[in-house]
Amino acid sequence: MGRRRRLVDPAAEAGAGALPKVIAALSRSLPAGPSPEIFRRAKFDRPEAAPALWQLLFRLLSPRSADGASASLALEAQVCLVKSALRSQGYPRLVLAQLPEDGSRGSRELLLALSWLLARGPLPEQLLAQAHVQLGDEIPVCECEALASPGPRVPHVEAEGPVDIRCVQWLMGRLRFRWRCLIASQQEQCTLLSKIHLYTRGCHSDQRLGHLSVAETEMLRDPEGGQQLLRRLERENTGLEAALEWRRGELVFWRWMDTVLGACPPEAPAAATQPTFLPRIAERGLGRLELAARELRALQEELCEATGRRRAAWEARVGGQGRGPQWSSARQALQKAVEQELAALRWAWEQDRGPARPHGPHRLVRCEDEAPGGQHLRAAEVIQALRSQEACLEAALRRLQGQCRQELARLAGALPGLIWILPPRC
Amino acid sequence: MSIVTVQLGQCGNQIGFEVFDTLFSDSHSSQGLCSKRENEAYRASCKERFFNEEENGVPIARAVLVDMEPKVINQTLSKAAQSGRWKYGQHAYFCQKQGSGNNWAYGYSVHGPRHEESIMNLIQKEVEKCDSLSGFFIIMSMAGGTGSGIGAFVTQNLQDQYAHSLKMNQIIWPYGTGEVIVQNYNSILTLSHLYRSSDALLVHENDAVHKICAKLMNIKQISFSDINQVLAHQLGSVFQPVYCAEGSFHYRRNPLGIDWQVRPPLSGLPPLGKMPLNKELHFNTSIANLVILRGKDVQSADLEGFKDPALYTSWLHPIHALNVWKTQRAFSKYEKSASLVSNSQFLVKPLDMIVGKAWNMFASKAYLHQYTKFGIEEEDFLDSFTLLEQVVASYYNL
Numbered sequence: 001m002g003r004r005r006r007l008v009d010p011a012a013e014a015g016a017g018a019l020p021k022v023i024a025a026l027s028r029s030l031p032a033g034p035s036p037e038i039f040r041r042a043k044f045d046r047p048e049a050a051p052a053l054w055q056l057l058f059r060l061l062s063p064r065s066a067d068g069a070s071a072s073l074a075l076e077a078q079v080c081l082v083k084s085a086l087r088s089q090g091y092p093r094l095v096l097a098q099l100p101e102d103g104s105r106g107s108r109e110l111l112l113a114l115s116w117l118l119a120r121g122p123l124p125e126q127l128l129a130q131a132h133v134q135l136g137d138e139i140p141v142c143e144c145e146a147l148a149s150p151g152p153r154v155p156h157v158e159a160e161g162p163v164d165i166r167c168v169q170w171l172m173g174r175l176r177f178r179w180r181c182l183i184a185s186q187q188e189q190c191t192l193l194s195k196i197h198l199y200t201r202g203c204h205s206d207q208r209l210g211h212l213s214v215a216e217t218e219m220l221r222d223p224e225g226g227q228q229l230l231r232r233l234e235r236e237n238t239g240l241e242a243a244l245e246w247r248r249g250e251l252v253f254w255r256w257m258d259t260v261l262g263a264c265p266p267e268a269p270a271a272a273t274q275p276t277f278l279p280r281i282a283e284r285g286l287g288r289l290e291l292a293a294r295e296l297r298a299l300q301e302e303l304c305e306a307t308g309r310r311r312a313a314w315e316a317r318v319g320g321q322g323r324g325p326q327w328s329s330a331r332q333a334l335q336k337a338v339e340q341e342l343a344a345l346r347w348a349w350e351q352d353r354g355p356a357r358p359h360g361p362h363r364l365v366r367c368e369d370e371a372p373g374g375q376h377l378r379a380a381e382v383i384q385a386l387r388s389q390e391a392c393l394e395a396a397l398r399r400l401q402g403q404c405r406q407e408l409a410r411l412a413g414a415l416p417g418l419i420w421i422l423p424p425r426c
Numbered sequence: 427m428s429i430v431t432v433q434l435g436q437c438g439n440q441i442g443f444e445v446f447d448t449l450f451s452d453s454h455s456s457q458g459l460c461s462k463r464e465n466e467a468y469r470a471s472c473k474e475r476f477f478n479e480e481e482n483g484v485p486i487a488r489a490v491l492v493d494m495e496p497k498v499i500n501q502t503l504s505k506a507a508q509s510g511r512w513k514y515g516q517h518a519y520f521c522q523k524q525g526s527g528n529n530w531a532y533g534y535s536v537h538g539p540r541h542e543e544s545i546m547n548l549i550q551k552e553v554e555k556c557d558s559l560s561g562f563f564i565i566m567s568m569a570g571g572t573g574s575g576i577g578a579f580v581t582q583n584l585q586d587q588y589a590h591s592l593k594m595n596q597i598i599w600p601y602g603t604g605e606v607i608v609q610n611y612n613s614i615l616t617l618s619h620l621y622r623s624s625d626a627l628l629v630h631e632n633d634a635v636h637k638i639c640a641k642l643m644n645i646k647q648i649s650f651s652d653i654n655q656v657l658a659h660q661l662g663s664v665f666q667p668v669y670c671a672e673g674s675f676h677y678r679r680n681p682l683g684i685d686w687q688v689r690p691p692l693s694g695l696p697p698l699g700k701m702p703l704n705k706e707l708h709f710n711t712s713i714a715n716l717v718i719l720r721g722k723d724v725q726s727a728d729l730e731g732f733k734d735p736a737l738y739t740s741w742l743h744p745i746h747a748l749n750v751w752k753t754q755r756a757f758s759k760y761e762k763s764a765s766l767v768s769n770s771q772f773l774v775k776p777l778d779m780i781v782g783k784a785w786n787m788f789a790s791k792a793y794l795h796q797y798t799k800f801g802i803e804e805e806d807f808l809d810s811f812t813l814l815e816q817v818v819a820s821y822y823n824l
Binding site: 164166167170180183184185187188191192 | 427557558559560561590591592713739740741742
């Protein structure tokens with residue numbers, strides 16, 4: 001577990017009152033942060049400090065979308081979730097996994113787990129960014145958020161007995177219907193956004209923005225809503241100030257955590273020799289990987305040979321054909337198709353590569369002038385990128401559907417005398 | 427959320443006019459049996475869906491009128507304008523100088539593609555006037571020639587161009603003893619094409635509505651105008667605003683958001699009054715039912731009869747299959763009214779009959795040249811038969 005070193009050591013001059021202040025600041029910057037007293041008791045592994053720390057860890061580790069619903073989860077359920085979340089993130093100490101499920105003990109271990117999380121990344125800042133109050137009309141430009149938070153966990157229901165296929169058809173139909181309703185609502189939202197942006201041109205104090213967003217318009221229309229917005233902004237400010245204060249004094253905290261670690265009993269030797277719990281590949285699996293890699297290389301060589309032979313045979317057969325003028329248009333069309341696919345593939349590859357591509361939600365601003373890029377993103381470009389991605393996905397879907405159809409035809413063909421009539425609209 | 431209506435052919439245009447008229451009269455009626463504020467919310471919701479506000483105040487229906495001859499369109503436009511209360515858009519129509527026989531194939535393969543751009547442009551203009559598009563409502567007959575052929579073509583185009591919007595087709599099921607010889611051919615072609623490209627088919631049978639006029643309303647000389655008005659009343663009671671949930675304060679935003687669930691055709695079956703419970707041993711099994719209650723005492727209405735599992739298929743729980751919409755605001759001056767929109771086996775017998783008759787004609791190759799002349803080949807017929815047989819089978823096996 002590492003900690004940051006700074007050139008200047010402000011904590012050295014801070015004195016005895018610095019630690020509670022820093023811990024208090026940390027608490028204010030985290031959701032459901034417990035009091036400094038809880039931290040102190042946790043150092044001595046007092047049981048009464050455990051529940052508050054379990055709850056804090058639960059809030060930090062549970063997916064963002066589950067905030068409202070899961071606040072009412074029982075302590076046992078929260079304990080379970082915290083344990084499995086920490087394990088999957090690679091928390092190295094086994095003592096945590098052995099703590100009782102009722103959440104009654106282990107406050108010191110929890111304190112260590114909290115510091116481990118804090119040391120891994122800028123946790124308070126991340127949380128504040130997530131809870132950031134949006135004043136503008138936010139539009140996502142990539143799929144990352146949708147993919148990262150899969151939403152509330154749906155209970156896995158086992159079907160009792162055979163399911164009537166018509167029920168499945170009905171469910172699919174209902175799903176399609178709901179999708180279309182959603183799309184219609186989204187289109188309506190776009191039209192209304194456009195209207196608001198048009199009508200409020202020139203109303204914004206910030207010249208670069210020029211027009212109001214929905215939240216700002218609402219604030220003007222409804223003073224009570226404006227007050228609520230103000231309160232939310234004040235809360236966010238408090239959190240930011242707390243995070244700043246935490247950063248200024250965190251060295252004091254880390255020094256103190258050293259003493260906490262020192263107060264722990266040494267881990268059992270057997271436990272120490274066990275490898276860090278990585279959830280991915282087991283020892284056996286590594287051997288298999290090697291084997292797979294070798295097989296893949298051999299397969300690749302075979303494929304190269306086979307394609308080489310095939311190409312030679314084809315060229316021998318085709319001879320000089322494919323060169324005449326009547327082929328040029330066909331060749332051009334083929335070239336164009338290949339280029340398009342290549343561009344789409346490249347785009348998809350770049351997507352995975354990293355932050356070069358724009359990410360996350362952007363504020364929607366209607367602009368008359370053709371100001372050059374900078375950090376602004378043009379809607380037309382985003383639309384273009386999304387369209388090409390859509391085309392790729394649709395092509396993939398058609399391919400898969402074709403494969404499915406072939407498979408079905410093969411299965412149906414295996415039964416003599418069976419006439420296969422496809423349902424309309426497949 | 428707005429609906430764009432496409433009125434096709436003589437049938438579609440005449441019915442469409444009655445529908446808009448009913449919707450407008452109801453939304454401006456003073457006998458809503460509810461508070462003033464509620465009435466205003468109702469009116470505003472209805473207006474957002476069906477009408478466009480203009481500067482001088484006369485609402486313009488969100489509709490596109492299409493026909494191959496000018497007579498009916500001109501009549502419809504002038505009737506609306508004369509009332510002075512609402513009107514159609516000045517240029518929101520498309521028609522040709524001369525009609526062309528009752529030929530489905532001609533409508534689908536010739537008229538459709540030839541006038542595709544003009545018609546879709548008109549629709550696009552209407553769509554652009556909407557703040558948010560809920561979907562399309564296409565009114566057409568099933569068995570007429572050109573109207574139904576073009577209707578099938580237009581619906582297909584809407585599917586391609588507005589893939590994400592909902593589409594509902596209002597189809598008029600012809601009289602069993604209809605006058606057009608090839609009406610069964612037209613019907614199966616229309617149904618099979620619409621089945622592939624539409625989201626919901628709302629069916630009204632001429633015979634059934636005729637009976638309502640004769641028996642329930644005691645009209646002696648039943649004209650098409652009477653029939654259309656009954657139809658419009660039924661449609662209006664389905665389309666006017668309703669609350670989306672118990673105790674909510676806003677009217678449902680998505681009027682076409684009826685969860686049609688599995689796609690087979692629907693039948694409209696609205697009695698005016700309370701719904702009696704069927705004590706027969708064999709029910710028409712439903713996939714889904716939508717009950718709409720309007721007027722006095724809606725909160726205390728007893729709907730237990732609709733939750734009987736015997737009414738529904740075995741693989742669906744009544745909770746999922748039954749939807750209930752309510753509003754206290756009375757519809758069209760009726761103190762209480764109830765509508766039932768049902769996706770059930772109700773239409774299986776009529777459909778089976780039509781398919782059977784069409785097949786008999788097809789087997790003897792009668793009148794096929796009228797279709798093959800314009801590009802509808804025997805394979806297309808066979809595809810249609812296959813599809814409809816599948817639909818019939820799925821419904822029989824519910």
